[in-house]
Amino acid sequence: MAANPIYVGLDTPDLARAQALGRAVAPHVGGLKLGMEFFMANGPEGVRRMADVGLPLFLDLKLHDIPNTVAGALKSLSVLDVAIVNVHAGGGLAMMQAARAACRPGTKLIAVTVLTSLDEADLCTMGVFGDPAAQVHRLAVLTREAGLDGVVCSAHEVARLSGEWPAGLFVVPGIRPAGADIGDQKRIMTPREALDAGAGVLVIGRPITAAADPAAAAEAIAATL
Numbered sequence: 502m503a504a505n506p507i508y509v510g511l512d513t514p515d516l517a518r519a520q521a522l523g524r525a526v527a528p529h530v531g532g533l534k535l536g537m538e539f540f541m542a543n544g545p546e547g548v549r550r551m552a553d554v555g556l557p558l559f560l561d562l563k564l565h566d567i568p569n570t571v572a573g574a575l576k577s578l579s580v581l582d583v584a585i586v587n588v589h590a591g592g593g594l595a596m597m598q599a600a601r602a603a604c605r606p607g608t609k610l611i612a613v614t615v616l617t618s619l620d621e622a623d624l625c626t627m628g629v630f631g632d633p634a635a636q637v638h639r640l641a642v643l644t645r646e647a648g649l650d651g652v653v654c655s656a657h658e659v660a661r662l663s664g665e666w667p668a669g670l671f672v673v674p675g676i677r678p679a680g681a682d683i684g685d686q687k688r689i690m691t692p693r694e695a696l697d698a699g700a701g702v703l704v705i706g707r708p709i710t711a712a713a714d715p716a717a718a719a720e721a722i723a724a725t726l
C-alpha cells in the first residue's frame with residue numbers, strides 16, 4: 502500500500518502527545534493509527550487535528566454490532582477523510598455488507614479476524630477449537646465475500662491469505678523487533694519477517710511509542726525493511 506508500510510499505533514488519550522509523536526516519527530513511517538483510546542478521548546475533532554501531521558490515518562475502532570448500528574456508525578464517521586477504517590469480521594457477513602455500503606468512498610474498509618493478543622488456548626475458552634489460522638482463514642473468506650478491502654491478521658497467517666487474495670490489503674499488528682517486550686501480544690513476528698510474509702501494512706505501537714527516542718526507534722525499524 503504505502504511506500505513505507507509502517508503505521509504507528511498512537512495509543513494515548515492525550516492529543517498533544519499524539520501530535521508530538523506523530524510529528525517526530527513522520528519522516529520514518531507511512532501512516533498513523535488512531536485507536537479507541539485516542540478516539541474516546543478526542544472524538545472526530547481529534548482525528549481532524551491529527552490530519553495536520555500530513556500522514557494517512559488508520560482509524561481503528563473495531564466496530565462490532567448489528568448491521569444497522571455499524572452502518573450508522575460508519576455513516577457518522579464518513580465526515581472524516583481517513584485512509585483505513587475497520588470492523589470485526591466476527592460481526593458476520595450481513596454486518597460487513599452493511600458496513601461496506603455505508604463506508605466513505607475512498608476509505609479502505611478492513612475486518613479484524615482474530616486479535617493478535619489471542620492464541621489457540623484463548624480461542625478454546627471461547628469455543629473455537631484448533632489453530633487460530635483456521636479461524637482467521639474462515640473470517641478472511643467471509644470478509645472478501647462481503648466486498649471489503651482486506652483484513653487485520655497476524656503475520657503467521659498472512660502468507661496464505663495474501664496468496665489466495667492478491668488484491669487484498671493485509672494489515673498486520675503484533676509486530677515486535679527481535680528482543681522487544683511482547684506485552685499482551687501473543688501471535689507476533691519481527692517487522693522484516695512480517696513484510697516478507699506478505700503484510701501490506703505493519704501496525705507498530707509500543708516498540709516505537711514507548712521507546713526513549715520514538716523517532717530513532719521508528720528509523721531503526723524502517724532501516725530493517
Ligand SMILES: O=C(O)c1cc(=O)[nH]c(=O)n1[C@@H]1O[C@H](COP(=O)(O)O)[C@@H](O)[C@H]1O
Pocket residue numbers: 510511512536561563587613615616617618653654674675676684686704705706707708
Ligand atoms: O486492529 C488493530 O489495529 C489491532 C488488531 C489486532 O489483532 N491486534 C492489535 O494489536 N491491533 C492494534 O495494533 C496496535 C498494536 O500495538 P502494540 O502492541 O503496542 O505494537 C494496538 O493499537 C492494537 O489495538
